[in-house]
Each structure stands twice: as C-alpha cells, then as structure tokens.
Amino acid sequence: MDWGMQNRLSRIIKPDTGRTVMLAVDHGYFLGPTTGLEKPGDVVRPLLPYADTLMPTRGVLRSCVDASADVPICLRVSGGTSILGDLANEGITVSMEDAIRLNVAAVALSVFVGSALEKQSLLSLAKLVDEGTQYGIPVLAVTAVGKDMVRDSRYIGLACRISAELGAAVVKTYYCDGFEKVVNDCPVPIVIAGGKKISEQDALILASNGIKSGAVGVDMGRNIFQSENPVAMIQAVRAVVHNDEAPDKAYDMYQTLAAEGSDKTPEPA
Ligand code: 5RP
Numbered sequence: 001m002d003w004g005m006q007n008r009l010s011r012i013i014k015p016d017t018g019r020t021v022m023l024a025v026d027h028g029y030f031l032g033p034t035t036g037l038e039k040p041g042d043v044v045r046p047l048l049p050y051a052d053t054l055m056p057t058r059g060v061l062r063s064c065v066d067a068s069a070d071v072p073i074c075l076r077v078s079g080g081t082s083i084l085g086d087l088a089n090e091g092i093t094v095s096m097e098d099a100i101r102l103n104v105a106a107v108a109l110s111v112f113v114g115s116a117l118e119k120q121s122l123l124s125l126a127k128l129v130d131e132g133t134q135y136g137i138p139v140l141a142v143t144a145v146g147k148d149m150v151r152d153s154r155y156i157g158l159a160c161r162i163s164a165e166l167g168a169a170v171v172k173t174y175y176c177d178g179f180e181k182v183v184n185d186c187p188v189p190i191v192i193a194g195g196k197k198i199s200e201q202d203a204l205i206l207a208s209n210g211i212k213s214g215a216v217g218v219d220m221g222r223n224i225f226q227s228e229n230p231v232a233m234i235q236a237v238r239a240v241v242h243n244d245e246a247p248d249k250a251y252d253m254y255q256t257l258a259a260e261g262s263d264k265t266p267e268p269a
Helices: 003-012 040-050 058-064 096-101 118-135 153-165 179-184 200-212 230-243 247-259
Strands: 020-024 053-055 074-076 106-111 139-143 170-173 190-193 217-220
Touching: 003 106, 003 118, 020 040, 020 190, 020 230, 040 058, 040 230, 053 074, 058 074, 096 118, 106 118, 106 153, 118 139, 139 153, 153 170, 153 179, 190 200, 200 217, 200 230, 200 247, 217 230, 230 247
Parallel strands: 020 053, 020 217, 074 106, 106 139, 139 170, 170 190, 190 217
Antiparallel strands: none
C-alpha cells in the first residue's frame, strides 16, 4: 500500500489503539431530513471532538461542517436514489477530483450483494477503487442489506469478502451471530454499523460484541445522534471501542456524563 493511502487510513484507524469511532451523518442522501439530523451542523459540532472520523455527504460537509475542523472525512460518494425508490439503484455521485478537493481521508460507497442490482454496485466499487488507487484514497464499502435479505454470517461474510476482494480498504457491515468468522474471512478491517436506534445499553453491547469479535471499531450514526444525550453516548462508545470498556461500565459512564449535562458544546481551546 502506498504511503498516502496508508497515511489516510492511519488518520481513520488510530495507530495507538488500532481502533476507530466513525460518526455517520450521511443518512440524508437517501432518507432526506432524518430524525435527529435536521440541522446537521448543530448536531455534528459538539460531537466532533470525540469522533475519529466523520462520514457525511458532500453537501452537508460543504454547508454544515466548519472547514477548520480537525477531523478526517470519509465522504459518502454513492447515491442517486431515495427511500421511495429502489435503494440498490445507486451510482457514484462525487468525482474523485472533488473528493480530493474536499481533502477527504476516504470515500464510502454502498454495495448491494444479493439484490438484482448487485453487479452495478460491485462494478461501481471496483471503479471507485481504481480511481482512489490513482490518488491514494482508500475506499470504504458499506455492505447494505436489502429488505428481503437475512443478516446472517453467511450473507454478511459473503458481502464483506467480495468487497475486500474488489479492493475496499475497509468494510462497514452489520454485526451478526458468528461475527468472528466474518472478520476472520475478511482480509481488510471491518467497522460495525449502528443500525436503527436501540437503547443506549443495547447499542453499547452491540459495539462491544463487534470489538470482541475482531471489528476495528464502529461507524455509528443514529445510535449516537438520536440518543437522549449524543455527546455522552459518543464518549461511552469511545470507551468501549478504544479502552475495551465493558458495556455496563460504559453505560454507567453514559449516565454520569448525561447527568452532568455533557451535551454542552465544548469551549474552543
Ligand atoms: C446506509 C448507511 C447510513 O447512511 C449510515 O451511515 C448508517 O449509520 P447508522 O446505521 O449507524 O445510523 O450506511 O447504508
């Protein structure tokens, strides 16, 4: 792997722990004004000091994130469909040149293995990897799961391995029973997707299970920004991911921080 790509990956997966807490705020690209993300700038600002990487769309990055923010960006570059259409019918929405202009550390695209459009999404992944390789930009493949697909280790393992085979540098996928095998069979690092909002306790258990099974971190959105106290929640997730904190201890931490009112925006240094 060339120096530039390695350097960008090291900004995302922190070398001191080999782990990462990515904050996903790209939901609007197919969901529109997602609950909790109506004002992305206001949501993201207090969370940024605790995010190892931010995953937005180009539009939100440009219009809502301070360009002086010291956070690596994993830019969502696939889309072209909405929740009202066929979600698998995505294409590449940002040129590599514009991604570079935005100084990204990585680009992200969804693949829809098992859908009627799997070939289209996998060829888009391969094309993006070719373009990224030219400039040292790693690609994160998001293994999206269609409505009719079972999220078991056989299916998730298939989607992760194919993504890695086509050149993804990191894979984002859903945790499932037997996840150790999914990790073992995938030659590149895996981050766990948060998925729909669940209780804070359950989300911390999910993150912990993923880490214990070998994931290098999380790429979590709704379970952070839809939390009662997002700033407390992201810190609790960090404790699980970077310090191997037990989920019950991390939940205690969440409650303590929430009671202290940790959702106040930190004063600039
Ligand atoms: C869709 C996505 C989402 O846009 C988002 O990144 C998911 O994050 P979360 O499930 O944690 O809310 O990846 O496939």
